[in-house]
Amino acid sequence: MVKIKQVSNPLARFSVEPGVHHHHREAQQFVGGKVPLGLKRKGLRVLVTGGAGFVGSHLVDRLLARGDSVIVVDNLFTGRKENVLHHAGNPRFEMIRHDVVEPILLEVDHIYHLACPASPVHYKHNPVKTIKTNVVGTLNMLGLAKRVGARFLLTSTSEVYGDPLQHPQVETYWGNVNPIGVRSCYDEGKRTAETLTMDYHRSANLEVRIARIFNTYGPRMCIDDGRVVSNFVAQALRKEPLTVYGDGKQTRSFQYVSDLVEGLMKLMEGEHVGPFNLGNPGEFTMLELAKVVQDTIDPNAKIEFRPNTADDPHKRKPDISRAKELLGWEPKIPLHKGLPLMVQDFRDRIFGDRKPDAAAGDN
Numbered sequence: 001m002v003k004i005k006q007v008s009n010p011l012a013r014f015s016v017e018p019g020v021h022h023h024h025r026e027a028q029q030f031v032g033g034k035v036p037l038g039l040k041r042k043g044l045r046v047l048v049t050g051g052a053g054f055v056g057s058h059l060v061d062r063l064l065a066r067g068d069s070v071i072v073v074d075n076l077f078t079g080r081k082e083n084v085l086h087h088a089g090n091p092r093f094e095m096i097r098h099d100v101v102e103p104i105l106l107e108v109d110h111i112y113h114l115a116c117p118a119s120p121v122h123y124k125h126n127p128v129k130t131i132k133t134n135v136v137g138t139l140n141m142l143g144l145a146k147r148v149g150a151r152f153l154l155t156s157t158s159e160v161y162g163d164p165l166q167h168p169q170v171e172t173y174w175g176n177v178n179p180i181g182v183r184s185c186y187d188e189g190k191r192t193a194e195t196l197t198m199d200y201h202r203s204a205n206l207e208v209r210i211a212r213i214f215n216t217y218g219p220r221m222c223i224d225d226g227r228v229v230s231n232f233v234a235q236a237l238r239k240e241p242l243t244v245y246g247d248g249k250q251t252r253s254f255q256y257v258s259d260l261v262e263g264l265m266k267l268m269e270g271e272h273v274g275p276f277n278l279g280n281p282g283e284f285t286m287l288e289l290a291k292v293v294q295d296t297i298d299p300n301a302k303i304e305f306r307p308n309t310a311d312d313p314h315k316r317k318p319d320i321s322r323a324k325e326l327l328g329w330e331p332k333i334p335l336h337k338g339l340p341l342m343v344q345d346f347r348d349r350i351f352g353d354r355k356p357d358a359a360a361g362d363n
């Protein structure tokens with residue numbers, strides 16, 4: 001019998017009603033979808049939208065490693081085939097080049113919906129496309145989940161808190177977002193995606209999960225995408241000065257990608273809807289981060305100050321009490337351990353001494 005944990009605290013309202021959840025593995029094998037009599041289901045079928053991107057490709061690695069069948073849907077806007085190329089030939093892996101703004105029908109049990117450009121350089125490149133991806137793309141994937149009875153997980157973002165007036169940010173904080181700024185296509189896009197997800201949950205009884213991801217770093221991040229960790233690492237490797245925007249006292253928290261993937265899978269398989277903050281609460285100023293990069297790569301790297309960009313939040317730090325308590329999750333890899341793990345990958349890609357990645361760019 002499935003045991004239902006009674007949650008008698010204010011977080012209780014974030015848990016799904018008993019009976020909707022699927023606790024153990026056998027139950028998960030048969031979430032949604034229709035299998036004709038006599039045909040055996042071969043493990044979980046998982047769709048990862050944006051699976052050729054940075055976070056998505058690490059998630060795909062983990063899902064395949066444990067025996068799931070994975071379909072990646074990606075338009076390769078910021079993702080790269082090279083990120084998943086090592087799975088080519090695996091009969092449990094498929095990749096479809098497709099834009100989530102257009103509908104698609106696939107028989108799957110779980111949908112991890114990651115498709116969306118994530119760094120400011122990319123999402124500002126075509127803001128109307130960004131909001132379309134967030135709204136129309138999310139609607140399409142929710143529609144698919146409803147049609148095939150799949151469980152749906154949205155990767156939202158800490159950006160839904162905007163420039164937060166509360167620190168650290170808890171999930172009950174509604175945020176301080178500029179609706180008409182240059183970042184709104186992303187921030188408001190993700191807020192709308194959360195709304196759509198909850199509306200499908202309430203009105204169509206869809207099983208949903210929402211993760212609010214905080215800054216994540218690791219191998220396969222886009223180089224030169226303007227995110228601070230990739231910027232600093234690439235600059236230090238190229239012997240360029242590390243560019244710090246503003247006075248460098250704004251803080252961020254940085255989570256290593258394997259910690260995030262673990263959190264996303266626990267969330268998908270747990271019984272709670274969320275939203276859950278998934279991030280590393282270790283808080284660093286930009287200047288402190290520059291110091292870790294200097295210590296890891298080049299102690300002589302110089303720092304150069306530049307004017308700050310519009311709407312750049314001053315502080316960002318997740319409160320992860322809810323994820324700790326309800327998902328039994330917390331990040332394990334501190335910055336000084338995680339950073340060296342991405343340096344070799346960046347070195348290989350920047351200096352081209354690894355063949356498959358040197359050929360990147362046909363997308």
Ligand SMILES: NC(=O)c1ccc[n+]([C@@H]2O[C@H](COP(=O)([O-])OP(=O)(O)OC[C@H]3O[C@@H](n4cnc5c(N)ncnc54)[C@H](O)[C@@H]3O)[C@@H](O)[C@H]2O)c1
Binds near residue numbers: 113155214215
């Ligand atoms: N990395 C972080 O620090 C972070 C923080 C908060 C939230 N997130 C969220 O996590 C998800 C993954 O982010 P990431 O860092 O891996 O970014 P990424 O840019 O590496 O990956 C996004 C992927 O989505 C694909 N994509 C974009 N638009 C698409 C569309 N219309 N149709 C199909 N595919 C499309 C891209 O080609 C790419 O492969 C995003 O939803 C992002 O908003 C990431």
